[in-house]
Amino acid sequence: MDFLFVDWLGKPAWMWLGFHALVGVLLAFDLGVLQKRTGDLGVRESLTLSAFYVTLGLAFGGWVWWAVSPQSGVEYLTGFVIEKSLSMDNVFVIAMIFGYFAIPRKSQHRVLFWGVLAVIVLRGLMIGVGAALVERFGWLLYFFAAFLAFTGVKMLFASHEAYDVADSALYKFLRRRFRMTETLHGESFFVRQPDPATGKPVTFMTPLFVVLVMVNVADVIFAVDSVPAIFAITTDTFVVYTSNIFAILGLRALYFALAAMVERFRYLKYALALVLVFIGGKIFVADMLGLAKIPPSVSLGVTFALLGGGVAWSLWKTAAPRPGGDALR
Helix, strand or coil, X not given: CHHHHCXXXXXXXXXXXXXXXXXXXXXXXXXXXXXXXXXXXCHHHHHHHHHHHHHHHHHHHHXXXXXXXXXXXXXXXXXXXXXXXXXXXXXXXXXXXXXXXXXXXXXXXXXXXXXXXXXXXXXXXXXXXXXXXXXXXXXXXXXXHHHHHHHHHHHHHCCCCCCCCCCCHHHHHXXXXXXXXXXXXXXXXXEEEECCCCCCEEEEECHHHHHHHHHHHHHHHHHHHHHHHHHCCCCCHHHHHHXXXXXXXXXXXHHHHHHHHHHHHCCHHHHHHHHHHHHHHHHHHHXXXXXXXXXXXHHHHHHHHHHXXXXXXXXXXXXXXXXXXXXXX
16 A cells, blocks of 8 residues: 555645545536436526535645645635636636527536536646646746736736637637537437438537537636646645646536626626736746745735625626616616
8 A cells, every 4th residue: 555655746646546536426426416416407506516516625625724734725725716716707608608509508517517527637637737847947937927917917908799609710610620410419419310412321419519629628728827827826736736626626516606697797807817917926026025935825815805806896886776776886
């Protein structure tokens, strides 16, 4: 059993194995129990399930605090909060993709489950590559910081234009290169149908599989922001990976909880933009002040304040009109 205590990416192997075992149990629970019992999740069930995943993620952060160090615990929590918040922007794009293809809510669960599974693998690869690069080229942290600040400023001044699915380069590529059915076929990703040219049975992808591909690509695009953001907070690969994965695990529940009230959080993107600017800028500020890094507690406090302000402002600005009066604006 000595291999359990072999150091792997800065932590004993048993920590990595235990974490992945926990993720496996949660995915099996989701697929084997929740999908059968709550295939078409309502807002109340979604909020309950989302609260369960958030609580579990926070509990794991408490374990990191106790088993690794208080500093690692705070860094985990900061990364978890940032990733969970950034995933809300991802939810809005996913809602537009589902709406364009008219995917029924029950089928959305299937796409999101397999999407989350793919995301875990893709995030693991991105974080592994990022950790190796940062360890070898320390100056990359400054590149990440500058990129985050630039992305945040760009988000602040970006227009409110909706994501145009039909004009997506990926969608056009799939339509041009692959056989695709015009309608859904239940919850199947692929079906066998006669080729219009030859009449022989061939494999067609369904719109449901196209949606799965587009959802995963959208997550990879969003990861370009979130992965550098957590590396700007800590270079501990275990903390980076676990905080990202725990935030992603609740994405399905978060989607069903927020998709019905997307408009209530329309101003949150500005708070997220300020968070990215802060996370990127603090590395340069620490350098100018001669500090090794800004204390994790400060980063967590500022992140909570900005996101909390963004949520409160969004809810206030989009509040329903009072009876006989105007909306609170």
